[in-house]
Amino acid sequence: MTDPVPQTLECWLPAWQRFDHAHPLRAWLQRADRLPGGAVGYLGGLAAYFHCDAGMPAAALTREYLHGDAGDACWLGADPAWVQPDMTGARLMACGQLPLSMDEAEALAEPLQAVFADEGMKLEISSAQRWHLRLPAQSTLPDFAAPEAALGEDLYEHLPQGEAARRWRVLFNEVQVMLHQHPLNAQRRERGLPPINSLWFWGGGVLPAQVSTALSGVIGEDVLLLALAKRAGIPVQRRTRLDSAKAGWLIDLQDQPVDVIASEWWPTLQQLGKREPLRFAFASGERWLHRPWHRLRFWQRSKP
Template sequence: MSVELWLPALARFEPDHPLRRLLARADRLDDGPQGYLAALAGWFGAPEPLPAGALTRELATGDADDALWLCADPAWVEPDMNGARLLACGQMQLAIADAMALAEPLVPLFEEQGMRLELTSPDRWHLRLSPGTVVPAFPAPEQALGENLLMHLPQGAEGRRWRILQNEIQVLLHQHPLNARRRAAGQPPVNSLWLWGAGQLPATVTTSLRGVVSDDPLLRALAARAGIAHRLRTPVSGANPASPAAAIPAQAGEPAAHWLIDLQDLPAQAIATAWWPMVDTLARQRPLRLSFASGERWACRPWPRWRVWRRVRA
């Protein structure tokens, strides 16, 4: 089995990117799933929709138990002529003191609804819901980023409670003095919470992978629940631009087959520089499968890399 690289959408790679040259000497496979959640579902057998709240809470604190959880990620929403758009979610660069200050007026609001707000980390918050709470289908952030929020709010009578709650959250955060200071400092405001990923911790998660290397909390949470290894990516070092390769098990003398290396959140330029020495080395030594966020997949074996007569057609 090959090592699998999870990469950004193919369209992000310019024609002169070194990865394009690698594709020219690889074999095209059938397309795989498109998008973040679909790709995760393809690698892991877990309930759908994925109970991201319970999984990520369990990874971080180990106390998900059998409770009902919901992600409540700090977010930036910007009004426009047609409503409002979600511009950022879950990566707001909050210090713990700022996160606690923003959460303070929200705690009683959620308590009135029978919910408990938990600051799992400054940028990742969770709601613990009362047993039996009916939760409508909420889209994941990737499905709503950049789009009109009216298209993604829960509809109908069962969604009314959540629409009112969402509006009250935005009012409280919009008025928070911390957001005025963030805007003055050139930082985006944290003026909303994105609710998604409802559910309980699944009893079992299955996968054919042996391990993952990733910074993504949900991917690592799925790996942990499936009982396989999960490692954080090694940060890029200025003195050693190839330092991320140290995170790959083969570098530590362990077999790397069946491992998934998550690069899908990185800029194409970062892959061309800091990550390319690792990718090139792996491609010379062992079979690779390249899976793009846009669905395209290629198989690359060490011997086909001598197919120098192929034109770069990827």
């Protein structure tokens, strides 16, 4: 069930803890109304705004958005990742947000194609950052952790468990060995770039027949967010049109560094806040509502 959206302009931001006390947003929210806590995390935040008839099949949604051919196949995300060994195991350092060209992506994927073909799957390089596995429609998948759940942590604690997942753990290890040996990764290290030495499986499922939302439109750049908006039939604008946002729309800034929000987006947000009620939803769950007349609350200095 999607979170009912009042006639406010929604602004989705990174975790509250990332904003230090000198950030201009903190001072602004001293005059706003604190709301009950909301959704936490990337997928949680998306699920608060969009409802799919079958969970959140991120891979099928993004494949359909990028190439329009998801059909009735089962899809699984297999995004390029950087894994760093340590004393106790290995940590997932980055996934799907690595500097990587399309030519590099295709070169890295080429030796992996036969591995997946032997398992009855096809590896599709939908974009440099988004790789997908096409599986038969009736495929049964174990539970895979989203990248946000595993980033910075021991990745083996987030691999699927149980006998049904054994096949995937074997594939995961085989892919790591092949990517580790790929000559392109040696070149990347020489250029000071992190290696692409793993794939992260996540977001499995089939394309939902319907996606619903209470939003009127979306401003953002995130591929899964744009895929959901398109499936729900609402308009999308890039962040270059931020000043055109209005009540009922969602501004997605949750993927932006907080210093960039202060320097690039904050002046426009302030202007929007003078004409529209603004509800700020942080990825860590905190929420505030700022109405245009709240800027006159000179007496209020509540500590957000």
